[in-house]
Amino acid sequence: MHFFVLSNDVNNFTMISYIVDRMFLDSKISNITSYDELESKAIKDYPALVFIDALLIDINRINRITTMNREFKIIYFGDRKLWSFDLYDTEHIDYLTTPLTKLKIKCACRKFMHLTKTYDDKVFKYKFNKVEYMVKSKDIAYLNSFGKYISIVLKDSNEALFIAHLNDIEDKLGEYFFRVHQSFIINMKLIKRIETSNVIILINDTERSIPISRGRYKDFIKAYKLFWNLE
Numbered sequence: 001m002h003f004f005v006l007s008n009d010v011n012n013f014t015m016i017s018y019i020v021d022r023m024f025l026d027s028k029i030s031n032i033t034s035y036d037e038l039e040s041k042a043i044k045d046y047p048a049l050v051f052i053d054a055l056l057i058d059i060n061r062i063n064r065i066t067t068m069n070r071e072f073k074i075i076y077f078g079d080r081k082l083w084s085f086d087l088y089d090t091e092h093i094d095y096l097t098t099p100l101t102k103l104k105i106k107c108a109c110r111k112f113m114h115l116t117k118t119y120d121d122k123v124f125k126y127k128f129n130k131v132e133y134m135v136k137s138k139d140i141a142y143l144n145s146f147g148k149y150i151s152i153v154l155k156d157s158n159e160a161l162f163i164a165h166l167n168d169i170e171d172k173l174g175e176y177f178f179r180v181h182q183s184f185i186i187n188m189k190l191i192k193r194i195e196t197s198n199v200i201i202l203i204n205d206t207e208r209s210i211p212i213s214r215g216r217y218k219d220f221i222k223a224y225k226l227f228w229n230l231e
Contacts, residue, residue: 002045003029004072006038007053012077012100016051019105022171023113035061047072049112054078054095062090073115075108103219107226110175114227122174126152126162133160137174141203142186142210155190157204178223180212188227 003020005013013031020029030045032038035058038050052062054076062074077096093115094108122137135154144151145166152160170179179185180199190201198209199220212220 001027002047003027004038004041004045004047004050005029005031006033006035006050006056007031008033008056009053012051012053012098015100015102016105019102019109019171023106023109023175039064042072048116049073049075049093051075051077073112075112106171107223110223110226113175124169124173126150126160126164126169128160128162133162137177138187138189140173140177140187141190141201142184142208143169143173145183153203155187155203157206176227178220180210180216180220182213184210186210188224191224194221194224 001024003016003024005016007013010031017029017031020027030041030047032041035056039061041047042050048071050072052074055078057076057078074090074092075094075096076092077100078098080097093111096104096108123134124137124140125132125134127133135152139154139156141153141155143166144153148163149161150164150166150169152162166179166183166185170177170185173185176188177185178188186199186201190203192200192202192207194200194212197212197214199212200207200209202208
């Protein structure tokens with residue numbers, strides 16, 4: 001899957017590419033700096049998603065390019081003052097206000113994944129004792145880290161262990177996963193209810209309580225509402 005970032009700001013490209021690389025398997029991301037470059041490469045490379053810096057917005061050029069290639073989606077980013085109703089003339093997923101943060105980019109990418117159902121075929125790979133295993137992300141209920149190990153718990157209650165850090169895998173699972181605690185990542189599709197300091201998920205019709213850390217609660221609620229289109 002190919003992604004473009006239309007921007008002259010290297011820092012923005014670096015942050016976007018970091019998130020994209022972690023959230024999408026086999027992804028390729030290219031930094032382009034002009035509409036001429038976007039126009040020529042959009043026809044040849046067929047990008048799935050294009051991030052466009054609002055400082056470089058040219059509505060007429062965007063409309064012409066999207067007419068030639070109706071497949072790719074657009075996410076704008078820029079200063080709040082640059083937001084314009086003219087942007088409504090082009091279909092887009094989101095407008096991210098700068099400065100960009102990892103959370104803003106993740107949420108926008110999750111919208112893209114939800115819209116295009118990119119997550120449906122996502123496969124999570126892990127190794128244990130030098131053997132590589134694969135499991136569909138949608139079959140994972142939650143992951144729990146303890147020490148150097150991670151326990152991966154599936155919807156059918158089966159479990160497996162592997163050595164890794166949650167920091168290295170939290171963006172590789174799918175847009176419906178969220179890290180609610182330093183030691184837990186959960187599948188939001190399996191949530192039955194949310195309590196003050198815990199989230200209850202269903203595994204084989206059995207309730208399991210997962211702790212939510214106080215510092216992650218607000219971001220979790222925001223991600224949960226975004227995923228289920230509750231906002």
